[in-house]
Amino acid sequence: MAGPRHDPSLYRERDLVPIRRALVSVSDKTDLVPLAQALAGAGVEIVSTGSTAARIRDAGLAVTDVSAVTGFDEALDGRVKTLHPGVHAGLLADLRLEDHERQLEELAIAPFELVVVNLYPFVETVASGAARDDVVEQIDIGGPAMVRAAAKNHANVAIVVSPESYPSIVEALGVGGTRLQERRELAARAFAHTAEYDRAVATWFAEGTIHEDALPNHLTIKAERLATLRYGENSHQRAAIYTRVGGHGIAQATQLQGKEMSYNNYVDADAALRAAFDLLKPAVAIIKHANPCGIATAAPHALDPIASAHLRAHACDPVSAFGGVIAANRTVTLKMAENLRDIFTEVIIAPGFEPEALEVFRLKKNLRVLELPADWHQERMDVRLVSGGLLLQDADRFPDDIESVAAEWELVSGERPPEEALSNLIFAWKTCRAVKSNAIVLAKDSATVGIGMGQVNRVDSCRLAVERAGERARGSVAASDAFFPFADGPQILVDAGVSAIIQPGGSVRDGEVVDLARQAGVTMFFTGERHFYH
Known part of the structure; x- marks a missing residue:
C-alpha cells in the first residue's frame, strides 16, 4: 500500500x-x-x-x-x-x-x-x-x-x-x-x-531447511573490502581484495613483511596452497601464473623435511621457478629460508615461520611473507562468477585415506606395483589436480620432474611434460587429469620411458590405450574419477 x-x-x-x-x-x-x-x-x-x-x-x-x-x-x-x-x-x-x-x-x-x-x-x-x-x-x-x-x-x-x-x-x-x-x-x-x-x-x-547434501536455493556471500590493490591482473584494471565473513583462508593471512600483495600474488598464492595442502606429508608447491612449476614432498629420512621438499620442488623447473610463489604445508625453517636466499621469489605463504627464517627473509625486503590463520582450512565449496550469475560446486578434494581409495583403482595393464611405487603414483595423481587442464604430470620419488599444463590437447601436454623432464622422464610415473581420447598421448609417454600411467579411463578408445600399455610393459591404472581444473 x-x-x-x-x-x-x-x-x-x-x-x-x-x-x-x-x-x-x-x-x-x-x-x-x-x-x-x-x-x-x-x-x-x-x-x-x-x-x-x-x-x-x-x-x-x-x-x-x-x-x-x-x-x-x-x-x-x-x-x-x-x-x-x-x-x-x-x-x-x-x-x-x-x-x-x-x-x-x-x-x-x-x-x-x-x-x-x-x-x-x-x-x-x-x-x-x-x-x-x-x-x-x-x-x-x-x-x-x-x-x-x-x-x-x-x-x-x-x-x-x-x-x-x-x-x-x-x-x-x-x-x-x-x-x-x-x-x-x-x-x-x-x-x-x-x-x-x-x-x-x-x-x-x-x-537449516534443506537437506545437507543439497545445494542452497538462495546464496548470500557477505564480504568487506580489506584493501584496494594497486591494480588487477593488468595495470589498467581496478582491483581490491575482500574478506568474507566467517572466512579462514588467504584473505585472513597475516603479512609479516614485503611489498603490498598484488591481485596476481593472491591468485598464485591461493593456487600454491591448493597444491601444497593436498599432500599430507611435508610438501612445497611453487607456482607461476596459477600453474605449478614444481611440487614435492620431503625425501625419505630428510633431516629438515620442509627444506628438502622445497629443494626437490625447485629442481623440477628452476627456470620457471624464478619469480614464483611458494606455499609450504609446514612451518618454514631456517634451512628452507637459506635455500631461498639466492632465488628470486615473489611470495611465500605457510602456517608458520621459525624466527631465524624470518631474519633471513628480512634481507629480501621485497619478498612478501604471509602466515596463514591458525584455523585455516580448505574451502568446502568453490564459487566462480560468470556473466549474469555465478557457479557453485563442491570443492575437488582428495580423502585423507586415499590409500584405501587407491585399492579400488582398476589395474588394466601390468602388475600391481609395490607400496613405494604405488605411493609415487598417488603423489602424481594428487599433484595432477593442481595443474590447469589439460594436465600431465611426471613424478619420481614423490616429486614432480615434468609438468605439461593448460594445453588445448592432451598430446601437447604430454610433449611439454616430457620435454621439461628430459632424462628424468625415464623411470618416472605419469598422471593425466582426464582420459586419453587416443593412444598418441600415451605413446609419447611410453617412448620417453615412463614406467606407469594413472588416468581416469572412460574413453571410447580405452582399448587402444590399454593395448599400447600392455605391449610396452607399462603399468596402467584407471581411477574412474576425473580432475579437471579450469
Whole structure:
C-alpha cells in the first residue's frame, strides 16, 4: 500500500539539523562512552535502552531510559522495548511538514535528530556454533525497525550504524548539526547494513531447511573490502581484495613483511596452497601464473623435511621457478629460508615461520611473507562468477585415506606395483589436480620432474611434460587429469620411458590405450574419477 502523498510546496527547506535529542542502543559498545560524553557536552538529551543505558550511566552521564519515553517497561526478556509510537513517531516525523510538527505537539512526543543503533551479533553467534535457540535470540527486530525508520527520515534524522561514523557526528556537534548530504550518506550505509543483516538471517534459515547434501536455493556471500590493490591482473584494471565473513583462508593471512600483495600474488598464492595442502606429508608447491612449476614432498629420512621438499620442488623447473610463489604445508625453517636466499621469489605463504627464517627473509625486503590463520582450512565449496550469475560446486578434494581409495583403482595393464611405487603414483595423481587442464604430470620419488599444463590437447601436454623432464622422464610415473581420447598421448609417454600411467579411463578408445600399455610393459591404472581444473 502506498504512503500518503504531499504537495511538494508543503515541504520546507531543511539542510542543517541541530542535534538536540539522540536515541542510542548498540550491541557493539566500541567508543560508546566518548560519543556519549560528546553528546552530553553539547547539551543533547540521550535516550537509551538496557545495557547501553547502563554503560552511559556508569560513565557518570545523564541518560533517559526508553521506558520513560514509552511508559512501558521492557518485556519478554527484552524482545519488546522500542516498538512503540513514543519512539517511532519521534523517528518518522517529517518536520519539513507543518502537519507532522503539529501532530507531534498534540501527541506530546519529542523528535529525534540522531539515532545510533547497531544490531545484535547474529553472524558472530552463528560462527560460534551456538545452539539454534541462541541464534534465534540474536535476530534483531527493534533494531532494524529503528534503523530503517531513521534512514527513511534522513531529511530530519542522522542514522549511525557503526562506530566508524562517530567522529563525523562529534564534528557535526561542533558546527551546529548535520547536513543533508551527510545524512543521505549515513542512510545509504544504514540500509546496506540492514540488508546484509537480513541476508545473513535468510541464508541461515535456508541452510537449516534443506537437506545437507543439497545445494542452497538462495546464496548470500557477505564480504568487506580489506584493501584496494594497486591494480588487477593488468595495470589498467581496478582491483581490491575482500574478506568474507566467517572466512579462514588467504584473505585472513597475516603479512609479516614485503611489498603490498598484488591481485596476481593472491591468485598464485591461493593456487600454491591448493597444491601444497593436498599432500599430507611435508610438501612445497611453487607456482607461476596459477600453474605449478614444481611440487614435492620431503625425501625419505630428510633431516629438515620442509627444506628438502622445497629443494626437490625447485629442481623440477628452476627456470620457471624464478619469480614464483611458494606455499609450504609446514612451518618454514631456517634451512628452507637459506635455500631461498639466492632465488628470486615473489611470495611465500605457510602456517608458520621459525624466527631465524624470518631474519633471513628480512634481507629480501621485497619478498612478501604471509602466515596463514591458525584455523585455516580448505574451502568446502568453490564459487566462480560468470556473466549474469555465478557457479557453485563442491570443492575437488582428495580423502585423507586415499590409500584405501587407491585399492579400488582398476589395474588394466601390468602388475600391481609395490607400496613405494604405488605411493609415487598417488603423489602424481594428487599433484595432477593442481595443474590447469589439460594436465600431465611426471613424478619420481614423490616429486614432480615434468609438468605439461593448460594445453588445448592432451598430446601437447604430454610433449611439454616430457620435454621439461628430459632424462628424468625415464623411470618416472605419469598422471593425466582426464582420459586419453587416443593412444598418441600415451605413446609419447611410453617412448620417453615412463614406467606407469594413472588416468581416469572412460574413453571410447580405452582399448587402444590399454593395448599400447600392455605391449610396452607399462603399468596402467584407471581411477574412474576425473580432475579437471579450469
